[in-house]
Every structure is written in C-alpha cells, then in structure tokens.
Amino acid sequence: MFKYLNHLVISKFVMAATGAFIVLFITGHAIGNLQIFLGKDALNTYAAFLQSLGEILWAERIVLGLAFVLHIITSIYLKLYNNKVRPTKYAVTKYIKARFSSRTMIWTGIMIGSFLVFHILHFTSRDIDPKYKEMHEVYQDEHASYFGFDETVMQATNANDFGIGMHPIIKQRHDTYAMVVDGFQNIWISLFYILAVILLGFHLSHAIQSMFQTLGINGPRFTPLMIKISNAYGIFIALAFAIVPLSVLLGFIGRGL
Amino acid sequence: MILDSKVPSGPLEKKWSQFKADMKPVNPANKRKFKVLVVGTGLAGGAAAATLAELGYNVEAFTYHDSPRRAHSIAAQGGINAAKNYQNDGDSIWRLFYDTIKGGDFRSREANVYRLAEVSANIIDQSTAMGVPFAREYGGYLSNRSFGGALVSRTFYARGQTGQQLLLGVYAALSRQIEAKKVKMHNRKEMMDVVVVDGRAVGIVVRDLLTNKLESHYGDAVILATGGYASVFYLSTNALYCNVTASYRAYKRGAAFANPCYTQIHPTCIPQSGDHQSKLTLMSESLRNDGRIWVPKKAGDKRNPADIPEEERDYYLERMYPSYGNLSPRDISSRAAKRVCDEGRGVNATGKAVYLDFSDAINRLGQKVIADRYGNLFDMYENIIGVNPYKNPMMIYPAAHYAMGGLWVDYNLMSSIPGLFVLGEANFSDHGANRLGASALMQGLADGYFVIPNTINAYFGKGKPQTIPTDHPEFKKVEVEVQERITKLLNVNGKQSPTQLHKKLGAIMWEYVGMARNREGLKKAIGLIQELREEFWHDLKIVGPDSYLNPVIEKASRVADFMEFAEILAYDALMREESCGAHFREEYQTEEGEAKRNDKDYSYVAAWEFQGVGKEPILHKEDLKFEFVHLGERSYK
C-alpha cells in the first residue's frame, strides 16, 4: 500500500488529496462550531444530528482517519527523505521566497496532530474528563408531540402535571454545549486550543495554495489570487475556531451555566 | 602537400546532389563497426555526433566541459540565416549564397558556400521538428528579422538566445543517443593531440581534467569541432575555456591551417573597465540603428559627457562615412573607433571606449520607444557598467569575436590528414575573409547535421580502415610527448601565472595583429611573440596538485599553444598584402580608407604547413576559382 512513497510526485498528490479532504472536514467543523452562538439548543441539536447519522458518521470517520494517517505518514516519510538529500546546511542560511509557513509545515503539522489526539480524547471520546460522557440534556422536541402517557419521561422531567393528553416529546441527548463551556472555562485548555488553531490556520495558509500547485492548477492570475485566498482562509479558520474558547473565557457564552 | 579541394564538377546548384548520388553508402549493418571520435560538442560537433549515431555509427564524443550543453555556441544571440523565403521578399538559395560569398569578400570556396545555402532551409525544418522554440507571429508561423549585410529578411531567432536554443536542440538529440548507448560521452576530457599512423588520423590522446591522466582513443575517423581561436587576443567575446589547442595540435601533426589572419572584430562590445577584465560582452549591433557614436574633439577631454557641448563632439562615423554613418560595416566602424582612441580621444578610465549616444533618439521617439526596442540590452549594460544608459551615453569598444580562419578542409570537410574532419568555426571553409551576422549558427549546424553524415559516408564507403590498437607505438609515442609537455610546464617554476602571460600575448596581438595591421607592426609582433614565448617557458608558474583537478595546468597548456599559434596568425597577416574582409592592411587602402582587395595576386586560400616551433611555416595556396559569381567591389559609402 505504501509503495507510492517511492514516487515523489505521487506522494505529493497523496498529500494534496488527503489535505483537500481534511480541509473540507475542517471547514464544515468550523462552521458547525459557530452554531454555539445560536444557543445551546442549536448546538446540541446539531451534535445530536451528527450522532444520528450512525453508519454514515462512521464511514466518514474512517475515511477521515485514513486521510489523516496517509497525510501524516507521507509527510514524515518525505521529510526524512528530503533531509537526507541535503544533509549539509549552508554557512549562511537565507530564504527569499520560501515562507516561514511553508518551511514549518512539518512542525506545525506535528503539533496539530498532537493537538488532534488531545482534542479527540477531550471532546469526542471524552476520556480525558469522563464526566463529559455523562453530560445529558433533557429537551423538548419541537417538531413532534404524542398523545399518551410516558412514565419514563414523566420521571425524568418530573413533569407529572402534564397529565393525559397532547404532550410535547421530551427527550434526552448529550449536552455538547455544556461540555464545551465546561471545557473552555479552563483557561489552560482554552489557551492550548487557541494556540493549536492558530497553528492550524498557519498550516492551512500555505496548504491551500500548495494543494492547487500540486494538483497542477496554476496560472499567472490564478496563483497570486490563490495565495491571497489561502492566507485569508488560514486566518478565517483560526478565527472561527478560536472565537469559541475565547468567547467562553470572556464569558460571552455559557454565563450562568 | 597537395591541396585538392575535391569539389565535384558540374553546375553549382547540382554539385551537392551529384555528390550524394555518386557516393557509395555504407551498408547499414556495418555502420556500427565504424568508430567515429567527435571532439567538441557545440553546434557542429554535437550535431555530428547525434546524427552519425542516428545513422548507426559507433560514436564517442568528447568535451572539456562538465556537460555537452555548455559549448560556446550557446552564447550566440542574434539568429540563424536560412533561405526559406517565408517573407516573400525574393530570397533564394542563390541570394543567400551570394550574400555570404560577398560578405566574405570573395575569399571562400564557391561550392562550399553554395552547399551551405542549400541546406540552410533543412536546418530550420529539423530544429523546429526537434522542438526549438523559434519566435513566431500571431498566425503561428515563424518570424524573421533582417540582419547586417543582407537586404532580405531571412534570420530566424529565439529571443536573444538563438544559439542557446539551437545548442539545446543539439544537446537533446545527443542525449537521446547517449541514452540509447549509441554515443559514449566523455565529459571533462580535453583533447591533447591527434594520432596519425601511415598518414591517416587514427585517434586522439585526451587528458582527463579530473585526474590529469592521459587516455588514448582509437577512431576510424576523427572529427574536430573545437571552435575558434579569438581568445588569442586574450580579451574577446569568446568564453574563457575557448582555445586553439585541438586545432593547433592537429596542425602540428600535419593538418594545414588556413587563413588564420581572418579574425572578426565586433564593434559594439561593452568596454574593458580595468586590468581585472576577463572577457568582453557583446551587445547587439542593432543598437547602432538609433545610437550616435562620438568622442570629444579634444584629446584627453575627461569631462562628463553631458558637459561636452555639441560643437566639441566629433561624430566621427557620420563625418567620415556620410551615407552609412553609424551603420557602417563592422570592420570599418571598429577600425575608426580604434583610430580615435589611439589619438587619445577615447573615453572611459581606460581611454579605450567611444560613446554611443541615444539622447537624440530618446528626444525624438521618447524613452518608451527606445526601451521597447533595446530594453534588455540597456539593462544588461547598466548591470555590467553600473551607469544608466537612458541618462548617460553608452560606451562601446570593439572586441575580437570570431575566427573565419581554421584548419583547411576539402569539400568533404576533411583536413589535409585523411580521416581527420573539421567542422564549424574550427574549419576555414565558408566565411572567407569575413562572416555575416547569423551565419555562424547556420554553418555549424549545416556541417554537423547535413554535410558530415554524407561526406563521412563517402570516406567509409571505400571500406573499413584497419583498426589500430591504442597500445600501438604511435599512440604511446604521442602520449609520451603530451606528458612531457605537461611535465615541462610544471617544471618551469617561474614567477608569472598563465593568465598574466596570456594577457601579455593578447596585448601584442591586439596592438599589432588586431583590426589594422601593417608590415612593420607584424614583423615586430613576430619578434615580440617569440620573445614572449621564451619568457613563457622560463617564467611560467604553476601551483596546485598535478594529479587532480587543476585549472592552472589547463590554462597553462592552452596558453602554451596560443604562444605558438599567434606567430602563424601574424605570418599569415604579413603574407597577405591586401586588405580584404576583416583583414585590413594599412598599406592597402583606398584614399577614403577603404579596404583594397587584390584579386590578381591574393585570390587564394593560404594554408600553412608546420615546420617546427619558431620556424616559418610553408605556405600552400589553394587558388579560388570563381566560375559562377562576379567579383564585385565591397563598398559601403
């Protein structure tokens, strides 16, 4: 399976293609996150929707995981290979066009990768703080109601007074909102997240235009524009992710929770 | 020595096709049994090596560069002529032939020049097919420009890098044959001598520049395509490695050297800035279309050019040649520049430069128009000199540029040693006493792509020559001689570097054997060269390792040959008591200072036979018979 690593240009395509997939995911993730500003209900609904996808979610997770694995293995392999080609440094090191972001891709990549592990354990599998597994919210499903009597719901909500008749559906779901707020109220975790997403934005600012170049899309007007878009995109992603912990820290979100 | 040109009989335009029809081709199955050594991988040598390999010959190619792509053909800027008549302006093979022979002041062989014109069109076809990106018009068809000495537009070009693109085409073809194992490429090996057995060239001795070891190679034929010798002047537009060694060693082994005095001086080069100068850079002559050439009227006037009022300037070309003015031919404007500088009116710190002033043109047309026309040249000038030529006049000075002379060859491009062929600038055959612009690339490729594959066939058609093993006593003898010469260089233990001595030689050559020559000066030069050669062998200093890469030894070995060759050049110039083309003898000029040719006494090729170092060589004459053209006056008044 890793035979492609012997081909430098194919390896580059793998980097670009897996990168493209990850970028799509990241974009969706960042926009999804912003729903926290629409309130607890919106976020938790969104989270529950994702959970409800079931097999589709798992298929996506597997493909994404594979993309990450290939992206990481290829990059590390290439880096080690390339380092062997030019083992001796010049007495004076000077770069003209190679931007700092491009030269640090492997390092920002490794740091983002480590962050990712933490992030998954923190908010996805919730093993870092197991209490997140138990955070539930009981809510009222506005889209449906039923006629009858449901003891479990009655017990859970302590809402005996509804009696018999038309009832809104009362359900229970994971309280992602509370988890996020709780997580980010820890200043160190928040700062760690903010730092990581800045690195991510930095990584992406080179990655996007690099991806187009690798896939052979380059033109005298397109490329300068794409470099600008790439920078803007990196900033956007960093801001979109960072604004959540920042807002929690500053108390714009989750006050009174 | 009998110089038989072997020109086929019959009408001029039929000679080449008749030659090909009469030739007995080598059986294709046998071709790989013939080994051909090609020395030099520029346009001529590289094209020959690739083409012969395509035909099936077993080829070995040699270059002293690290790669065949670096030959100095690469530096040719302007373009390549071809009688395509794409512009419908009346061009034809005959017209290109006539322009070339007239440009050479009727000192070249009719049949060779006609053949050159004949195959010129094929060169463009072939190069295009190989992917040479010639300039094109919007319709997608090839673009042409006009060039000096021609009234039609027949020059094909690839920006200002025509030589580069053509050489890369050759290099690509050669690379393909190397990959196919049909050419064995020897990089960083310099030819030191030719081996001749029973009057036939059978191989070469080369020096591996990395290890300083000598190697012998056998070949059923040896092709020299080793370029020209303009570096005999030290400062020239030639590359630093350019040298005469291969040709000169062949000459010492019995090949006749023809017309060495025909050396072209180019008028528009960037002047020398000081003693450190290593080479001179050519700028396109097209600059003279809009620039006005002048010097101060007063000798020693060191004022800033802007401070010199109009009436104190001498626009000497406009004054002396009112009709052609600043566009006078290369040799005339070069000599005029030297004359005013010798009068002490030269500019620049060295006093060896004249102004080429664009202020009139800029006032008339605006800076933008001038920038569109010459922008890249102005940038190049500013980079080298550090002066903005839009604000201050440019400075130019003539420099040695090209060698029309070279080893004598017959119609087959074979030298007077059977089996030794000479192509490109290294031979004498096509340019007579002066070369037209954009003709050097044409000749190199014609020789390599189209002529030699046919003429070598004619040589081999007689049957395969007997193979001489490289442990043959003659190979050993030549190896020993080459080694002894190197050892001798190493053992001089004097005080001067090869470069210092080369500079001294260049100074003598430029002063007395440069663009204007006279009897006394040439005689004096011969004496000075002999003295300098003595000095060389008593005062040369070589440092560095002698069994590993050592550029000082390389340089010394080349300069040693220049020290001998320079004398032949001077003898030839002294012998030729007429002015023709680039050879100008002050004694033979019209009242207006024009060259005065003497067809009655000097309408021949002067081919020199080696007699020993310091001895006057024997002159052999190949009479030039002009059956098809009328010898006209060359007037630019």
Added chain:
Amino acid sequence: MRINLHVWRQPNTEAKGHIQLYTLDDVSPDMSFLEMLDVLNEQLIQKGDDPVAFESDCREGICGTCGMVIDGIPHGKQSGATVCQLHMRKFKDGDDIYVEPYRHTVFPVIKDLFVDRSAYDRIIQAGGYVSANVGSAPDANANPIPKGIADLAMDAAQCIGCGACAAACPNGSAMLFVAAKVSHFNLLPQGQPEKATRARAMVKRMEDEGFGGCSNYYECEAACPKNISVRFIAKLNRDYLYAAFKEGV
C-alpha cells in the same frame, strides 16, 4: 573596496572542507564577482598557494557553467542573474561574504566550489528530447504554433542547467529543472507524441538520481538566474498525473 571573503576550501571529494578567510583590498566596484575571485586566485598563485577552484566559461550568463552559493543564495543576491553577472558594486566596503559550493548529495564537491552536476545530463537523457531523426522533418511552417504557446515554451526552454534550483531547494529537489525541460517539449505540438513517456521517465530519473521532492517552497524560482516560473512545476504535476493514468508509474 575591502572585502572579507570566507571561502569554502576542500581539496577533493573525500576531504573534509573548511571555510577560509581571505581579505582582498582594492576591489573595484566594476569587477564582476568572478573577476574578484580571479584577482584572489592570481594573488594565491603568486604566494604559491593553490587557487580557489570554481567553474565558469561564457561569463555572460548563458552557459550555466558557473554556480556557487554566496551568502546562502545560489548565484548571489541579484535576482535573475548568474554569479558571473553579479558585480561588486552590489556589495559594500568591508563586507563579509560567504562563498560556498552547492551543498547537495547529488552534486558532490569535486574541489572547493567545483561540483559534479552530471545528474542533470542524465535526467535529460531519460526523455528531454523530441525523437526526430535528422532528415525526417517536414517544412518548418507546416504546423503553425500559436504564438502564446511558442512563447511559453520559450520561457521554459531558457533553463541553463546550472543547478541553482536544486541547490536552493531546502529539499534538494530538481523539480524546477525537470519541469522546465518537460514543459518546453510538452507544450509544443512536436512534443505531444512522447508527452506522457517524457514526464514519467524524467521524473523517474530524477528520483533515481536521488533528488528530493517538491514542497512548493518556491525557493527554486527565487534562485533561478533565468526566472523560470514554478507554474511549470504545476504543469509537470499535471502531465505526470496524466502519464500515471495512461502508462502507470
């Protein structure tokens, strides 16, 4: 001007090199960088020392023979120029200048600043040509080529094969060189029959020679004395992808 030259000296490939300081007085601003080295070498010869070995031939920026790293940049700080076109007026009196050979495992140092760049030749041999035997060509105007295409091919064809791109690349990749050569032919109609094979074979040879991979740093473009654009690398990637689908890798 007075110049402090820190020059890499290494007697042969196996030897361990070191930086040696030479101080040159009376450097004229009109000298080219290589002429300044010539002056240094003449002084070394007078002293009986081995002069600094470096390669250069045409000294007008076209042959590609010269190439050394000056203050960390192949061919020095002047953009779009070879080292032979760099003049001392670009430096100041009292400057310290570091001069090193290309540092690349594929370009081993032969001596001092002299390196072996024959790998570039072998890449060309793998496919940098149109297979058109002499004699087989149709009339040059038989196939018109749009001017834009011809000009773009010329932009790529300007490469002088000096090795600066691989020397400048932090990965030691020769992609700009390969891309320029592949693009030159693959853009033109004459190059179409061998388009896929050429892209595949030349990249393969580049890999076999031991060059690194491209990370889109674009440092090659900055160092290129002929300003060859990295857009040709994108084109090479495209052609390679096409070739990979067509012929495999």
